[in-house]
């Protein structure tokens with residue numbers, strides 16, 4: 001079972017890995033964006049880690065809804081409302097249980113990913129975070145390890161795609177040949193699950 005501590009660790013591990021990879025995320029956002037994805041998420045997840053330390057919410061649902069709200073209020077770019085919605089809607093779907101099973105979490109995350117698809121209008125293959133999140137959710141029923149690998153594969157797989165949503169879509173054909181920054185940060189988020197459980 002997964003408790004509030006696990007979800008707090010998930011957010012803390014994500015914040016640490018976003019810190020570590022911020023330069024790379026910003027570099028990926030340079031040729032097909034406005035070179036701010038690393039700094040956007042660094043600001044957002046640092047604020048998430050800080051508010052979770054301060055308020056210490058005691059259910060999985062409360063941890064994720066607070067984290068999502070914090071991302072929405074601290075990240076100005078497209079990724080803030082999208083990741084904020086992902087976490088808020090996942091948290092909402094978890095309700096107020098003190099612990100949730102991995103299967104319940106997988107179902108809730110699917111609800112969150114669906115909300116991101118609705119908000120941003122992106123489908124798989126549009127070269128966005130959706131290309132990492134959808135395969136991750138599909139593999140989550142198997143294991144955190146499989147979900148992390150699927151997200152990473154999805155992120156790498158955005159390289160040959162042409163962007164159809166977000167800033168990168170303004171480049172049309174010229175977006176081809178670059179890995180999507182948001183899909184790359186989604187792989188960090190999903191990869192952090194494994195570490196949060198101490199695997």
Ligand code: ADP
Nearest residue numbers: 037077078079120122128129165166181182183
């Ligand atoms: P901005 O583009 O506002 O500067 P960021 O650089 O922080 O925001 O985030 C860019 C990332 O957001 C993209 O790489 C992409 O993965 C994701 N993204 C942008 N628009 C959408 C959308 N409509 N649906 C899903 N993801 C999107």
Ligand code: MG
Nearest residue numbers: 033034036037
């Ligand atoms: Mg950007």
Ligand code: MG
Nearest residue numbers: 034036077078
């Ligand atoms: Mg921007």
